[in-house]
Amino acid sequence: MQEAASAARLGTILRHLCPRTGAAALTAFPTSAQIASVKHPVEFHYTLDNNLLTPEQRHFYDENGYLLIKNLVSGEDIERFRNQFAKICKKEVQVPGLIIMRDVAIAKSEFVLDQKAVTKVQDFQEDEELFRYCTMPQILKYVECFTGPNIMAMHTMLINKPPDSGKKSSRHPMHQDLHYFPFRPADHIVCAWTAMERIDRSNGCLVVLPGTHKGSLKQHDYPDWEGGVNKMYHGVRDYNKNLPRVHLVMEKGDTVFFHPLLIHGSGMNRTQGFRKAISCHYASAGCHYIDVKGTSQENIEKEVVGIAQRKYGVSTPITLKDTWMVRGRLVKGERTNL
Numbered sequence: 001m002q003e004a005a006s007a008a009r010l011g012t013i014l015r016h017l018c019p020r021t022g023a024a025a026l027t028a029f030p031t032s033a034q035i036a037s038v039k040h041p042v043e044f045h046y047t048l049d050n051n052l053l054t055p056e057q058r059h060f061y062d063e064n065g066y067l068l069i070k071n072l073v074s075g076e077d078i079e080r081f082r083n084q085f086a087k088i089c090k091k092e093v094q095v096p097g098l099i100i101m102r103d104v105a106i107a108k109s110e111f112v113l114d115q116k117a118v119t120k121v122q123d124f125q126e127d128e129e130l131f132r133y134c135t136m137p138q139i140l141k142y143v144e145c146f147t148g149p150n151i152m153a154m155h156t157m158l159i160n161k162p163p164d165s166g167k168k169s170s171r172h173p174m175h176q177d178l179h180y181f182p183f184r185p186a187d188h189i190v191c192a193w194t195a196m197e198r199i200d201r202s203n204g205c206l207v208v209l210p211g212t213h214k215g216s217l218k219q220h221d222y223p224d225w226e227g228g229v230n231k232m233y234h235g236v237r238d239y240n241k242n243l244p245r246v247h248l249v250m251e252k253g254d255t256v257f258f259h260p261l262l263i264h265g266s267g268m269n270r271t272q273g274f275r276k277a278i279s280c281h282y283a284s285a286g287c288h289y290i291d292v293k294g295t296s297q298e299n300i301e302k303e304v305v306g307i308a309q310r311k312y313g314v315s316t317p318i319t320l321k322d323t324w325m326v327r328g329r330l331v332k333g334e335r336t337n338l
């Protein structure tokens with residue numbers, strides 16, 4: 001009896017150390033022989049093993065909070081996404097629920113039906129062509145290593161970073177995507193972000209602070225930038241500016257998977273081209289919603305709810321959770337909690 005109790009306790013500790021591999025390595029009540037055999041507790045904390053990731057890749061993600069896979073999306077598919085994006089900008093197609101955002105530097109200038117006016121489109125879950133990105137088997141195969149088999153596409157974006165207007169507003173401040181998400185656990189959420197062309201420091205690549213996914217969710221506010229900040233581009237209030245930064249230089253089709261606590265941003269676009277990337281945030285359907293009242297996420301809830309009420313013309317009180325429940329789409333397995 002005592003052995004069963006201590007075995008259960010050890011199981012709990014191991015699961016705590018590593019929720020998934022700990023649970024997989026041990027049955028609910030391991031025998032003392034099993035306990036004795038657990039010499040090297042748990043190797044990997046942030047990934048599931050579906051025979052896709054090598055031990056080196058799993059180790060890299062554990063340590064750094066991101067994983068870059070070369071050449072995952074074909075040039076042909078990227079061309080199709082580009083064409084669809086152009087059609088959306090020209091208003092040749094109307095997509096229900098889509099948010100079209102213009103850069104703050106030109107938001108008040110005259111409206112042009114051209115992608116030169118669009119900084120990103122969000123929530124394209126109702127666009128069959130762009131949403132194809134979120135359902136690509138070669139992407140979901142990787143996503144499953146982070147989320148498990150029941151997968152929800154929660155947030156979709158095509159980012160069209162414009163040439164900087166001179167005000168540096170094309171930058172994206174350093175942030176953690178979890179700030180926007182009222183669901184947990186964070187370890188079962190992952191972003192896939194695919195470069196639609198070569199992206200390096202000249203056109204504003206992703207900048208990451210490796211290892212910061214091991215920390216907690218930080219307080220986010222608007223950065224104090226003279227040239228203006230795009231709506232809802234909150235940044236981490238205080239982060240250690242001495243932490244090493246890594247610039248992710250990517251070729252067309254390369255895809256990075258990253259943890260929602262990883263602190264990242266993107267630099268200014270110093271070229272004349274519109275730097276394009278397409279992304280989707282996935283979560284395990286088994287994640288649960290949380291109430292963000294009284295937490296650091298209260299400020300973003302207020303903004304998102306304000307925009308959602310305007311967009312859907314509702315005046316009844318809604319929560320951050322409601323805005324996510326209507327956007328999430330199942331892409332694999334079974335829709336359970338989210």
Ligand SMILES: CCCCCCCCCC(=O)SCCNC(=O)CCNC(=O)[C@H](O)C(C)(C)COP(=O)(O)OP(=O)(O)OC[C@H]1O[C@@H](n2cnc3c(N)ncnc32)[C@H](O)[C@@H]1OP(=O)(O)O
Nearest residue numbers: 100101102103104107108155177180230231232233304307
């Ligand atoms: C829900 C968030 C999900 C994020 C989750 C994943 C992590 C991702 C991290 C991010 O991407 S953070 C940034 C997320 N940003 C957004 O979600 C903002 C999405 N954009 C919008 O909702 C609309 O583009 C916006 C409401 C800002 C404007 O759309 P409208 O169609 O209402 O534009 P309109 O031209 O009518 O302008 C209305 C007002 O907004 C202002 N505006 C427009 N674009 C702006 C801009 N880019 N920045 C600041 N203000 C802007 C514009 O000047 C004007 O101000 P006034 O009322 O004072 O005249």
Ligand SMILES: Nc1ncnc2c1ncn2[C@@H]1O[C@H](COP(=O)(O)OP(=O)(O)OP(=O)(O)O)[C@@H](O)[C@H]1O
Nearest residue numbers: 171172173174201205207223247264265266267268
């Ligand atoms: N003064 C600043 N305060 C806060 N964040 C900043 C500041 N300058 C840059 N950043 C952030 O750091 C990231 C990279 O920005 P930056 O424009 O310096 O690009 P970069 O790729 O570092 O280019 P460079 O080659 O000039 O260093 C972005 O997320 C940006 O928002």
Ligand SMILES: O=C(O)CCC(=O)C(=O)O
Nearest residue numbers: 159172177264265266277
């Ligand atoms: O600059 C980009 O393409 C990505 C910005 C980003 O991190 C985000 O939208 O969450």
Ligand SMILES: [Fe+2]
Nearest residue numbers: 175176177264
């Ligand atoms: Fe982000």
Ligand SMILES: [Mg+2]
Nearest residue numbers: 201207267268
């Ligand atoms: Mg810099």
